[in-house]
Amino acid sequence: MQERIWLSLAHMGAHEQDFVKEAFDTNWVVPLGPNVDAFERDLAAYLGEDKHVVALSAGTAALHLGLIMLGVGPGDEVICQSFTFAASANPVTYLGATPVFVDSEETTWNMSPELLEKAILDRKAKTGRYPKAIIPVHLYGMPARMDEIEQIAAKYDIPILEDAAEALGSEYKGRKCGTIGAFGGLSFNGNKIITTSGGGALVCPDAASAQRVMFYATQARENRPYYYHEHIGYNYRLSNVCAGIGRGQMMVLEEHVARRRAIHDLYTKLLSGVDGITVKQNPSSDYASNFWLTCIEVDAPRVDCTADDIRLALAEENIESRLLWRPMHMQPVFANHAFYGDGTSERIFGRGLCLPSGSSLTDAQIGAVVEAIVRRVNK
Numbered sequence: 001m002q003e004r005i006w007l008s009l010a011h012m013g014a015h016e017q018d019f020v021k022e023a024f025d026t027n028w029v030v031p032l033g034p035n036v037d038a039f040e041r042d043l044a045a046y047l048g049e050d051k052h053v054v055a056l057s058a059g060t061a062a063l064h065l066g067l068i069m070l071g072v073g074p075g076d077e078v079i080c081q082s083f084t085f086a087a088s089a090n091p092v093t094y095l096g097a098t099p100v101f102v103d104s105e106e107t108t109w110n111m112s113p114e115l116l117e118k119a120i121l122d123r124k125a126k127t128g129r130y131p132k133a134i135i136p137v138h139l140y141g142m143p144a145r146m147d148e149i150e151q152i153a154a155k156y157d158i159p160i161l162e163d164a165a166e167a168l169g170s171e172y173k174g175r176k177c178g179t180i181g182a183f184g185g186l187s188f189n190g191n192k193i194i195t196t197s198g199g200g201a202l203v204c205p206d207a208a209s210a211q212r213v214m215f216y217a218t219q220a221r222e223n224r225p226y227y228y229h230e231h232i233g234y235n236y237r238l239s240n241v242c243a244g245i246g247r248g249q250m251m252v253l254e255e256h257v258a259r260r261r262a263i264h265d266l267y268t269k270l271l272s273g274v275d276g277i278t279v280k281q282n283p284s285s286d287y288a289s290n291f292w293l294t295c296i297e298v299d300a301p302r303v304d305c306t307a308d309d310i311r312l313a314l315a316e317e318n319i320e321s322r323l324l325w326r327p328m329h330m331q332p333v334f335a336n337h338a339f340y341g342d343g344t345s346e347r348i349f350g351r352g353l354c355l356p357s358g359s360s361l362t363d364a365q366i367g368a369v370v371e372a373i374v375r376r377v378n379k
């Protein structure tokens, strides 16, 4: 049997170990330190737009602190894209607030601007208050329809917290994902575009808010000679060892994004002749996905098998693929939360599959994945 082909593996460059070794050599084996500072600078320089970046222990922690910065607290409602990973919505509940879910639209698979506005107006009518924040997600790296989402957010004066965990390197109308909202969350988990083995970052609009985020991430210690606390804090800072990995990964980020895009192009070419299988594309030149994961849509009646049949056939050939994120409004844990939808994410969930897309995969491996799909489809 061929060597296992994974969905998305960590992919190290040449310098990660040097930075980690430096942390050991200088005994900076703590949260905070020169690697953390440099990693934050590298990220801010990459993202541009005068953003300030705080490196954190996870993308989930970044979203949590982003919500705190937007003043979300007990009793508030926060609008969240339903079609996403649970980490987009979970931090809302950490604060005693309630996620309200909004469906996707077909072109990007992300938050529908029309349904967003409907949700805002209906929440206002039902509760007397506007939602406190909006969390759009750039799923699989595909930018959401941010112009329309921003217009609606501005109309009702509700801030945006971008979940850009899957979208480092993606651009919408030339703006980097993560820099568009008031705050933006990034993830460096093991299977993301770049990894620190586990980590995340919050993209902040200015130095003062970044300072405040750091304050909350280091147990909210007031500036006194003894430990003194006026707020509840968290232990969310990134370790200086992990940040060393991140510094090395920043040196190969552009390469990784280029490779993921090339893998997407190759899948598109190789699958173009397969009737009933469509590779998800950028809807127009306004969108530049990093193609973190290449996704296909399976027209089951046409190919006489479902996305899950293809997943199982690939698994038999030692190839890992994954069904799409099951929308939050279809999760038992969020079953009684408000949802504004028209069936779109449910429909996409039923027909989609994520293909192996890691930047270390070879063209031959992509070819093997396509051959396995074609064998199942022609069965």
Ligand SMILES: *Cc1c(COP(=O)(O)O)cnc(C)c1O
Residues within 6 Å of the ligand: 058, 059, 060, 061, 084, 085, 087, 088, 137, 163, 165, 166, 186, 187, 188, 189, 199, 200
């Ligand atoms: C990975 C991910 C997160 C959370 O990031 P962690 O670093 O794993 O905590 C949040 N949202 C989305 C959409 C993700 O894919």
